[in-house]
Amino acid sequence: MRLDYPIHERTLDNGLRVVVSPDHTVPTVAVNLWVDVGSRHESRGRTGFAHLFEHLMFQGSRNVASGEHFSALLAVGARLNATTWFDRTNYFETVPTGALDLALWLEADRHGHLLDAVNQANLDNQRDVVKEEKRQRYDNPPYGQELPDLYAALFPEGHPYAHPTIGSMADLDAATLEDVHAFYERWYGPRNTVLTLCGDVEAEDAFERVERQFGSLSSRPRPGHPIPVALAPLTEPVRLTRRADVPHDRLTIAFRLPADRTPGFLPAALALDILGGLATSRVVRRLVRGSQQALSVHSTAWGLVGGVSIGFLAIDVANGEDPDRVEAAVLSEVEDLAHAGPTSEEMQAVRAQSERGWLQALAHQDQRADLISHHTLLHDDPHAVNTHLEEVLAVTPEQIQAATTTLLRPEQRAVVAYLRAPHGAEEES
Amino acid sequence: MSDRPGVEPPGPWLQPLPTEETLSNGVRLLRMHLPGQQVISARLMVPVTLADEERVHEGVSVMMARLLDEGAGDLDAEAFAAALERHGAALGASAVEGGLSVDLDVPVRHLSGALRLMADAVGRPTFPEDEVRRVLRNRLAEIDYETASAPHRAGRELIATLWDPASRAARPAAGTPSTIGALTRSAIVERHAALAAAGGALVIAGDLQGIDVREAVEGSVGEWTGSGTAAAEPAAALPRLDGHTVVVVDRPGSVQSELAIGAPAPGRADPSWAAYPVMAYLLGGSPGARIDAVLREDKGYTYGIRAAMRPRALGGSFAVTGSVRTEVTAEALDLLRGILADTVKGFSRAELATGVDFITRATPGRWATADVIADELSALTLERLPMDFPSLTLRAMRRLAPDQVTEAAAAVASSVCSTVIVGDADAIIDDVRALGIGEVHVVTD
Known part of the structure; x- marks a missing residue:
């Protein structure tokens, strides 16, 4: 089904690509910037830098004091933040309509003139904050190393996706002010950025307001990006076992999928849903409801642009059950899907759930703006918010079967086994 | 520009x-x-x-x-x-x-x-x-x-x-x-x-x-009518009256200490409610709020510590929660207690305005999607509040005087009866005891 959110585009003389999607249902505007730099662009010895840098974007710029970006926008009723991912860094705020110019001015100041304000004290402070973020999200919680382990198992050492965005403590320690300057000058500029406005503003008016604040930012050539090299699926299984003080065993069975928006990615994502992403998925029926050897299962498919994407099934194993037997049962379900393809009931369920998921993702201006920026920056397709669902619904059972056969074979898997061990007996192998 | x-x-x-x-x-x-x-x-x-x-x-x-x-x-x-x-x-x-x-x-x-x-x-x-x-x-x-x-x-x-x-x-x-x-x-x-x-x-x-x-x-x-007889009445939560309890849940080797400080507090039906969310926001609702201005932006001890109201069907509580690295646990706790105690010195009109402006101006943008609005309306029925309660509350917030927020802060600060630390007891216990908050109980799971 085709949706009809309005999309207007313009590129400023300095190269900034601007997309506007008017929506007057609520008196707010979502301001959303995607910068084409993420952890995949980091160099050896500087993992975690794109994210640390994102923190510094809140510590002042030429005309804005440290912390003022947050305080000035909160004081007018904005909700704001920024995140860093493998492929990009995004900055966003949803503001009452009357504060749109202020939001654009604040963004233009830091996206154009950050280095005037960066100093050692800010870098040191935010390095400490990021280390606490790492401890809170990765080092202290149960299963905190699941994803870093998965990236390390799935990709060769040194591959752009082999390390998590949070980086390592040693690399965070190594970051210098010179790194900050070089990173900003290389990656932050109008030609490497997309700005989306979604909300209570008309297109022409929005373009004028953006021109007023961003038009004077100096134009620099678009930086050279690493050329994506397609990474083929694994040819033999990889296994990483971690014994830790966790409440139950968890298996994460991961596969290299094709790059986002290349043939095979969507069918593989839907195959993973049919296996583990629905309340009626095959692994749920067999292992969660049926034999009750597993507590739960979920599926994930992250579309990435660097020549390969990530798909996985995560299965929590019931205590007392043998994780090897659970893994074998999961693999036999994958083989069954490869052998006979999805049923018509499964196609109906996965399509209906995809529809609700996509419509809910578009329900709020801020997420809609984020999806527009995403597809504009990484896929040169601002209209994807209107066409993506049609593409999902057009995927055939034959394509899903083919993707399962070619991309989800047992020898193509990387498994992270997070197994229970008494405290003090932690180890990695 | x-x-x-x-x-x-x-x-x-x-x-x-x-x-x-x-x-x-x-x-x-x-x-x-x-x-x-x-x-x-x-x-x-x-x-x-x-x-x-x-x-x-x-x-x-x-x-x-x-x-x-x-x-x-x-x-x-x-x-x-x-x-x-x-x-x-x-x-x-x-x-x-x-x-x-x-x-x-x-x-x-x-x-x-x-x-x-x-x-x-x-x-x-x-x-x-x-x-x-x-x-x-x-x-x-x-x-x-x-x-x-x-x-x-x-x-x-x-x-x-x-x-x-x-x-x-x-x-x-x-x-x-x-x-x-x-x-x-x-x-x-x-x-x-x-x-x-x-x-x-x-x-x-x-x-x-x-x-x-x-x-x-x-x-x-x-x-559907159900086979029960009468609509159940919600029960109030009774606060503990035996002083301040400090509990350390022992996690040997933990790289952070999870902190939680709590006090019984009014629910949304309380006539003075409007001051409470503003007070919680000014203490712990943003990186520039009183707590994170010190613990995150100055000291770099935490990724972020939040203060929030937790309304129940009747009454509710106030809680400060977040994690800090193990080595600074006692100091962070001491700083948090100092920030709570300092609220008796009051809030300026300008500080009050930042809280009132944020909450009152951000609300329309939050009431935008079907799921959020349905959740909000459903919570109003649970707490037996009128459907226009949100707009009445925002109106009351705009009329707040600094003293009312100070009183709300004083009310929660003086009712704090619970401090919980989940962390490495051996590494932190002596320093926590030295703070003299109260008797420290160590719990091992």
Whole structure:
């Protein structure tokens, strides 16, 4: 089904690509910037830098004091933040309509003139904050190393996706002010950025307001990006076992999928849903409801642009059950899907759930703006918010079967086994 | 670049108000038309009190709620899940003090069919023995996870030290290993039989253009009456009166300490409520708030520490929560206590304005999607508040004087009776004791 959110585009003389999607249902505007730099662009010895840098974007710029970006926008009723991912860094705020110019001015100041304000004290402070973020999200919680382990198992050492965005403590320690300057000058500029406005503003008016604040930012050539090299699926299984003080065993069975928006990615994502992403998925029926050897299962498919994407099934194993037997049962379900393809009931369920998921993702201006920026920056397709669902619904059972056969074979898997061990007996192998 | 632009103040907020009618089964129907919201959110709230659960069967209401869609009407658990998925629907249910909620999100064209499934879930659940066993076992696994997760573990200790042990609120709504272990199918069936539709509320929010909501509802949820007799009254949580309890939950080797500081506080029905969310925001609602200005932006001890109000059906609490690296645990705790104590010195008019402006101006943008609005309206029914309560509260906030916020801060600061630390006891205990907050109890899981 085709949706009809309005999309207007313009590129400023300095190269900034601007997309506007008017929506007057609520008196707010979502301001959303995607910068084409993420952890995949980091160099050896500087993992975690794109994210640390994102923190510094809140510590002042030429005309804005440290912390003022947050305080000035909160004081007018904005909700704001920024995140860093493998492929990009995004900055966003949803503001009452009357504060749109202020939001654009604040963004233009830091996206154009950050280095005037960066100093050692800010870098040191935010390095400490990021280390606490790492401890809170990765080092202290149960299963905190699941994803870093998965990236390390799935990709060769040194591959752009082999390390998590949070980086390592040693690399965070190594970051210098010179790194900050070089990173900003290389990656932050109008030609490497997309700005989306979604909300209570008309297109022409929005373009004028953006021109007023961003038009004077100096134009620099678009930086050279690493050329994506397609990474083929694994040819033999990889296994990483971690014994830790966790409440139950968890298996994460991961596969290299094709790059986002290349043939095979969507069918593989839907195959993973049919296996583990629905309340009626095959692994749920067999292992969660049926034999009750597993507590739960979920599926994930992250579309990435660097020549390969990530798909996985995560299965929590019931205590007392043998994780090897659970893994074998999961693999036999994958083989069954490869052998006979999805049923018509499964196609109906996965399509209906995809529809609700996509419509809910578009329900709020801020997420809609984020999806527009995403597809504009990484896929040169601002209209994807209107066409993506049609593409999902057009995927055939034959394509899903083919993707399962070619991309989800047992020898193509990387498994992270997070197994229970008494405290003090932690180890990695 | 131009000069810093000014900000046009927003016009008055017209809070979306639902139309209200009563269904033939006595349930209030609250209908909220939201143009462009293509996924409809339905929220059924049924009055329930957890306070009347038998002590040995605590958690029975939540377990019963979780089982509503595991087999209902003529469908077994798997067939019911398949029917929901065919409609593109997501359905979930839970229970808190005051209400059992059944939440449904579904694309508009499937609304009628999904409402019939919702009606079967609440009115004709079959509680298959297999599914009962599975859901109870999963709750036990969930408790293990909550024990291993520092924020969850701190939260469990916080309620145990905040509320009087005689109060149901002192123990987890979803039960403990012993109460879950003692639960049987018949206790769950009995609990379900005690539900009564009368006094409940059904919120339907989304783009309802051209939909005969009344007909869809009367032919589904409207037919359910329940076999219980009277709507349950929510129970108040009784604060502990035996002074300040400090608990360290020992986690040898932990690289961070999870901190939780709690105080009993008013709920949203309290006449002075408007001051409380503003006070909590000024203390711990942003990186520039009093707590993170020191602990994050100055010291770099934390990724962020939040202060928040936690309203219940009656009354509520105030909590400061977050994690700091192990080495600075006692110092961070001391700084937090100092920040709370310093609130007696008052808030300037300018500081007050930053809080009032944020909350009052951010609210319209938050009330934008069907799911958020349905959740908000449903919470109002649980707390027995009028539908225009949000806009009345914002109006009251705009009239707040600094003294009222100072009084709210003083009220919570002087009622703090619970400090919980989940961390490496050996590494922190001497320094925590040296703070002299109170007797320090060490708990080992």
